[in-house]
Each structure stands twice: as structure tokens, then as C-alpha cells.
Amino acid sequence: MLDYKLLAALAAVVEQGGFERAAGVLGLSQSAISQxxxxxxxxxxxxxxxxANPPQATAAGQRLLNHVQQVRLLERDLRHDLPQISSDAGRTRLRVALNADSLATWWAGAVAPWCERERVLLDQxxxxxxxxxRRMRSGEVAACLCAVEQPVAGARSLLLGEMHYLAVASPGFIRRHFPDGLSQADVRSVPAVVFGPDDQLQHRFVRQLGVDGEFEYHLCPSSEGFVRMLEAGIGWGMVPALQIGDALRAGRLQQLSPGWSQPVPLYWHYWRSGGQLLEGLTAELARRAPALLAPGVSH
Amino acid sequence: MLDYKLLAALAAVVEQGGFERAAGVLGLSQSAISQxxxxxxxxxxxxxxxxANPPQATAAGQRLLNHVQQVRLLERDLRHDLPQISSDAGRTRLRVALNADSLATWWAGAVAPWCERERVLLDQxxxxxxxxxRRMRSGEVAACLCAVEQPVAGARSLLLGEMHYLAVASPGFIRRHFPDGLSQADVRSVPAVVFGPDDQLQHRFVRQLGVDGEFEYHLCPSSEGFVRMLEAGIGWGMVPALQIGDALRAGRLQQLSPGWSQPVPLYWHYWRSGGQLLEGLTAELARRAPALLAPGVSH
Structure with a gap:
């Protein structure tokens, strides 16, 4: 068999983001980790x-990490059947990748009871x-929540539902920049707020207005910060309806295109060989998501 | 002088997180960027x-990026004095690093009017x-908000105030895990929520209770997600008082140690040679922060 001491060192360095922290977690010296x-x-x-800082797995390293995580999940099933095999009665860590807007809204309510019951700690x-x-493919996470249906090799995907995004801004911002409505305004020169370089929601909205090319935007990689920026009148942006019910009702935010929304499907991707734990979480999400998300349309 | 076409290509690759996007932003082919x-x-x-993916600057590359950003800020001052020098009448981009809890609470209200007035777009x-x-030292950002006072070479720091963190959890979680109060419980085995590998707030709280060593925690790198996780009863954690006034009043969260809080100072670090724009933002923050933060104690 493989030497799992070595693999555990690799996993600790990547998961902890450095040799020093990896050494701390494994109770080894930094030079032992390095060796x-x-x-x-x-x-x-x-x-x-x-x-690099933090260290990053190469393609070969990522393949090994993927293997380590699968083995960990299988070990958990084994400990369930043969509890005496290990004195480690602690909680299991599960790494999942998800979009910030899910984490900021419905996710915690869906997974909290399951985590407590199954004694699972989440690395989100x-x-x-x-x-x-990306993180699923690279083996950094055992499961992920994303808008893409097609699973990576060795995984399955399941449609949980949809989040509906609204284009919104503060009333003052709308008065200043879109006094005659959206179609009249030069959307290219009015600042938007964009979550990060991979966030295409605002770009899609602008294209739907028939505007080609670039537009001006602030970058704000925080769901709550995003809403704060919009409320403070710094730009317009796309936000899940789930997140701004209060702000809309209280009039802190208004829709740019009332009645219009952009649906984003959420697919749960999970390893096929992830053992009972991942299957249990998948079943829990399938049961709870319909009450928390809009129903999705499978393509 | 240096060849700024080359430096602009480097800056675009790092800022956009890839060669393809850098090419899109500069209107060049990917192979031109690569050359x-x-x-x-x-x-x-x-x-x-x-x-790597995304590409990362080496130490030499970071030094060059630092230089590019300083030149950009100085160019803005030049354009202000000689507007005819450039047909680029757009907004100026300013990169700042800040902690997620500031972005989720007081930051937007402090900077929004200034951004609108000065036509600045923020890359946060x-x-x-x-x-x-780290990002200040590496030259990736022109300014940063952090808990450390000592400025890096070429920069100044200014104390803006303090955020006060409370240790909180849901009432159900407290009943389940701390039925006899905090001092009686085994804090090491009760799950906490930690923002990320660099977040030491929960560790300090645990040490203050006299508990040495590791404890169990979920990782949740989202300010709003963090509060959602606590409200859902998945763990306890440290949250800025600013962020959870409503949740405390409504009883969704309770303090573990009523009356106790941990102050975290916030220092604004900015380049000395950042030009009038950075000086203007610094003055604006110095003026607005006292109404938004608790007063800080300079060390």
C-alpha cells in the first residue's frame, strides 16, 4: 500500500495553507513535514x-489529495462498522466548495441539523x-455546489433548485443615474458592483439590455459587503432575491427592472465513491432544498 | 524609462487572474500577452x-506591480492637472485589501460618497x-485595513477605531452544549466556527478560558454565512457587535460571556507616494470612521 504518512503530510500542507501550520496540526516539526x-x-x-504562499498542489499532488479524501470518507464508514478500530472518536471533516450567495442565505439552515447529528465539521x-x-476536478473538495450540471469524472450531480437574482440599486442611486429608466441610460458608464473576476451575472444583465462590451464596476468579494455597497449607493448589482427581502420591503433597495429576474440553477456534485457520509448529506440536501430554493428546471 | 507595455501586461495578468482575461481587458491576443x-x-x-492557476507574481513581479500601481496613482494626479493629456475620462481603479467583517458592516457607508464624488472604482x-x-507588502494593493499598526516600508498607518467581537451562539446550541455555563463545559469538543486559517479570534477566546491546544471547528469564509451558521446552531463563534445587533435583540443569538468583548483595532495603511487620491480617501476615512467604529487605543 501507499505510505499514508507522506500523503497525510501533503494533505495537511495544502489544507492548512503552509508547512508551519501543517506541522502544528500533525504534531510534527516543520522539517519532518518537509522531509x-x-x-x-x-x-x-x-x-x-x-x-508558493500558500503552497499549491501540482496536478500530480491534486490527484493524490483527491485520493486522500476518498480514503478518509471510506475510513469513516469503516469506523462506523468497527468503532474499536480507532481511538479517534472525533468529528469528521468534510471539504465542500460552494458559492458565496448560498453560504450567505439558505445553506446553513439546510446542513446544520445534519452536521450536528452526524458529527461532521465542514471546511467550506x-x-x-x-x-x-474546478476544486472538484482538482480533488480539493469532496462535493460542490455550482451552476454547471455536467459532473466531473467519478462524480454525480443533482439539481437542488434555483436562486433568482434581481438587478437592484439604492433609490438615490437610481434617481442619480437612471432618472429616465434603464433603457435610456448609458449603462456602460454607470458603476456596477461585481463579486469577483468569475462573476458574470452583471455582464449577462448588461448584454440583455443590448449593450456590448465592457462596463465600469467595483469588485466586492463578500455577499454581505455586496449588499452594503448597493445600499450605500455605490453601484448597481445582481443579488439573490432570498437575500434582500427586507431591504426591498424597507425601500433600501429597488429593482432596476421590476418583475425581471435571472434564475441560476444549483447543482450538487459529489463523489460516487464518497461513502455513506456523502450519500447521507446528498439525501439531506435533496430533502431540504425544495423548501429553501425555487424549483429548478433540468436541462 | 521602463517599457510600460510590458508592465501593463504583467499587471493585467495578475489583476485579472489569467492570460486570457488579461488579453480581453487589454484588447490583445493571448500570445501577445505571453510574449x-x-x-x-x-x-x-x-x-x-x-x-499557477491563477498566475501569481514572484517577488520580483510583486515589486514591479507595486511600481505600476504607484505610477497609476501619480498619473491620476497628472490627469487632474492636465486633463487634455489623456482621452481616458473614465474612473480610476483603486485596489485595497480589507477584512471581511469591515466590508460586511461599516466600510461601504464610509467610502460610498467619496467613490461617487471622486469617480473611483474599488477593487476590494x-x-x-x-x-x-501581506498584500500591501507584495504591492498588490495601494492601501489596506488591518489590525497591525506597524507600516511596511514606504507606507503610513492611521488608527481608525476598533471593532468589538462577541462570542455568540444560538440559544438552542447553548442549551445543548453549555447547559451549565461556559466554564463547566469542555470547549475543546464543542464545535466552533472559524472564518479561515488566519482567523485567530476563536483561538484567543478559548485560550482566555484557560484551554490549551486545538479545538474542533467548521471553516466558513463568509461574514454573512458565518452568522447564518451560528443562527442555525452549527457552532459558536466570534462576531463583530456591529453585525449582530438585530440577531441579539431578536434572541436568535446569545452571548457566551455576557458583558465580555474582544477589541480588534483597525489601522488604515496607505502608500506615502500614493498621490492626492489616496490622501483624500485617508482624510475621508479619518473623518467618517469615528461615527462608525468604537474609538481605538493607540499602542
């Missing part, structure tokens, strides 16, 4: 880490809904 | 980019308050 990584690379004949990684599969 | 980077590296005799980068200076 294990070097030994792993010597056996493999290829580097497993890019020595933010990833834009259009690109969440 | 410019190679030419820059040939002249420098050292690599400027680690070809999230960085934990204990490590925000």
Missing part, C-alpha cells in the same frame, strides 16, 4: 507542491457558481 | 510570474485582519 513531502516527490519522480471553500467544479 | 511577459522576464533575467480584496499587510 515527507520531499520523499513523496522522490518516490513519485515529480513535484507535488508549488512552493468559496468558489463562484460558474467555476466551482 | 510581453517573456520579454519582461528576459530583460529582468528572472521570472515575474509563477505559472479580502484578507484577514491579522495578515492584510
Amino acid at each position: 515527507r513531502i520531499k520523499l513523496l516527490e522522490a518516490r513519485l519522480g515529480a513535484p507535488v507542491l508549488v512552493r 471553500q468559496l468558489e463562484d457558481q460558474d467555476v466551482g467544479l | 510581453r511577459i517573456k520579454l519582461l522576464e528576459a530583460r529582468l533575467g528572472a521570472p515575474v510570474l509563477v505559472r 480584496q479580502l484578507e484577514d485582519q491579522d495578515v492584510g499587510l
Whole structure:
């Protein structure tokens, strides 16, 4: 069998974001961690880490991480059946990637009871809904929530529902920049707020107005910060209806195109060989999501 | 003088997170971008980019980026004095690093009027308050908000005030896990929620209780998601009092140690040679922060 001491060192470096923290978690010296990584690379004949800050797994390293996570999930099933095999009675860590807007709205309510019942600790990684599969493909996470249906090799996907995005801004911003309505205004020169480089929601909205090319925008990689920026009148942006019910009712935000919304489907991707734990979480999400999300249309 | 076409290509690759997007923004082909980077590296005799995904600046590349941003800010002052020098009448982009909890609470209200008045677009980068200076040192940002006072070389720092963090959880969670109060409970085995690997707030709270070593936690890198996780009863955690006034009043969250709070100072770091724009923003923050934050104690 493989030498799992070496693989555990690799996983700790990537998960903890550095050699020093990895050493702390594994109760080893930093030089012991470093030796294990070097030994792993010597056996493999290829580097497993890019020595950046934080260190990043190479393609070969990512394949190994993927394997480590699958083994961990299978070990959990084993401990359930043979509890005496391990003195480790602690909680299981599960890494999932999800979009910030889900984490800021419905996700916690859907998973909290399950985490408590199953004694699971979540390592939640933010990833834009259009690109969440990157981390799934690279083996960094065991499951992910994203807008893409097609699963990566070795995984399955399940449609949980849709989030509906509204184009909104503060009343003052709308008066200043769109006094005669949206169609009359030069949307290209009015600042928007965009979550990050992978967030295409605002771009799609602008294209739907028939405007080609670039527009001006602030970057704000925080769901709550995003709403704060819009309320403060710094720009317009696309926000899940779920997140701004109060702000709309109280008049802190108004829709730019009343009655219009952009649906974004949310697919749950999970490893086929993830064991009972992942299957249990999948079943829990399938049961709870319909009460929290709009129904989705499978393509 | 330096060849700024090459430096602009480097800046675009790092800021846009890839060669393809950099090409789109500069209106060049991807191979033209790639050639410019190679030419820059040939002249420098050292690599400027680690070809990871996304590409990362090497130490030499970071020094160049730092220079590009300073030149951009100085150009803005020039355009103000000699508007005819450039047909580019657009807005200025300013990159700042700040902690997620500021972005989720008081920041937007403090900077929005200034951005509108000065025609500035913000590229906001999230960085934990204990490590925000990393991006300042690496030249990725022109200013940063963090808990550390000591400025990096070439920069100044200014104390804006303090955020006060409370240890909170849902009433149900407290009943289940701390039925006899905090001092009686085994804090090590009760799950916490931690923002990310650099977030030490929960660790400090646990140490103040006299507990040494590790404890169990979920990772949740989203300010709003963090509060949602606590409200859903998945763990306890440290949250700025600013952010949870409503949740405390409505009883969705309760303090673990009523009356206790942990102050975190917020220092504004900005380049000395950042020109009038950065000085204007600094003056605006100094004026507005006292109404939004608790007064800080300079050390």
C-alpha cells in the first residue's frame, strides 16, 4: 500500500495553507513535514507542491489529495462498522466548495441539523457558481455546489433548485443615474458592483439590455459587503432575491427592472465513491432544498 | 524609462487572474500577452510570474506591480492637472485589501460618497485582519485595513477605531452544549466556527478560558454565512457587535460571556507616494470612521 504518512503530510500542507501550520496540526516539526513531502516527490519522480504562499498542489499532488479524501470518507464508514478500530472518536471533516450567495442565505439552515447529528465539521471553500467544479476536478473538495450540471469524472450531480437574482440599486442611486429608466441610460458608464473576476451575472444583465462590451464596476468579494455597497449607493448589482427581502420591503433597495429576474440553477456534485457520509448529506440536501430554493428546471 | 507595455501586461495578468482575461481587458491576443511577459522576464533575467492557476507574481513581479500601481496613482494626479493629456475620462481603479467583517458592516457607508464624488472604482480584496499587510507588502494593493499598526516600508498607518467581537451562539446550541455555563463545559469538543486559517479570534477566546491546544471547528469564509451558521446552531463563534445587533435583540443569538468583548483595532495603511487620491480617501476615512467604529487605543 501507499505510505499514508507522506500523503497525510501533503494533505495537511495544502489544507492548512503552509508547512508551519501543517506541522502544528500533525504534531510534527516543520522539517519532518518537509522531509515527507520531499520523499513523496522522490518516490513519485515529480513535484507535488508549488512552493508558493500558500503552497499549491501540482496536478500530480491534486490527484493524490483527491485520493486522500476518498480514503478518509471510506475510513469513516469503516469506523462506523468497527468503532474499536480507532481511538479517534472525533468529528469528521468534510471539504465542500460552494458559492458565496448560498453560504450567505439558505445553506446553513439546510446542513446544520445534519452536521450536528452526524458529527461532521465542514471546511467550506468559496468558489463562484460558474467555476466551482474546478476544486472538484482538482480533488480539493469532496462535493460542490455550482451552476454547471455536467459532473466531473467519478462524480454525480443533482439539481437542488434555483436562486433568482434581481438587478437592484439604492433609490438615490437610481434617481442619480437612471432618472429616465434603464433603457435610456448609458449603462456602460454607470458603476456596477461585481463579486469577483468569475462573476458574470452583471455582464449577462448588461448584454440583455443590448449593450456590448465592457462596463465600469467595483469588485466586492463578500455577499454581505455586496449588499452594503448597493445600499450605500455605490453601484448597481445582481443579488439573490432570498437575500434582500427586507431591504426591498424597507425601500433600501429597488429593482432596476421590476418583475425581471435571472434564475441560476444549483447543482450538487459529489463523489460516487464518497461513502455513506456523502450519500447521507446528498439525501439531506435533496430533502431540504425544495423548501429553501425555487424549483429548478433540468436541462 | 521602463517599457510600460510590458508592465501593463504583467499587471493585467495578475489583476485579472489569467492570460486570457488579461488579453480581453487589454484588447490583445493571448500570445501577445505571453510574449510581453517573456520579454519582461528576459530583460529582468528572472521570472515575474509563477505559472499557477491563477498566475501569481514572484517577488520580483510583486515589486514591479507595486511600481505600476504607484505610477497609476501619480498619473491620476497628472490627469487632474492636465486633463487634455489623456482621452481616458473614465474612473480610476483603486485596489485595497480589507477584512471581511469591515466590508460586511461599516466600510461601504464610509467610502460610498467619496467613490461617487471622486469617480473611483474599488477593487476590494479580502484578507484577514491579522495578515492584510501581506498584500500591501507584495504591492498588490495601494492601501489596506488591518489590525497591525506597524507600516511596511514606504507606507503610513492611521488608527481608525476598533471593532468589538462577541462570542455568540444560538440559544438552542447553548442549551445543548453549555447547559451549565461556559466554564463547566469542555470547549475543546464543542464545535466552533472559524472564518479561515488566519482567523485567530476563536483561538484567543478559548485560550482566555484557560484551554490549551486545538479545538474542533467548521471553516466558513463568509461574514454573512458565518452568522447564518451560528443562527442555525452549527457552532459558536466570534462576531463583530456591529453585525449582530438585530440577531441579539431578536434572541436568535446569545452571548457566551455576557458583558465580555474582544477589541480588534483597525489601522488604515496607505502608500506615502500614493498621490492626492489616496490622501483624500485617508482624510475621508479619518473623518467618517469615528461615527462608525468604537474609538481605538493607540499602542
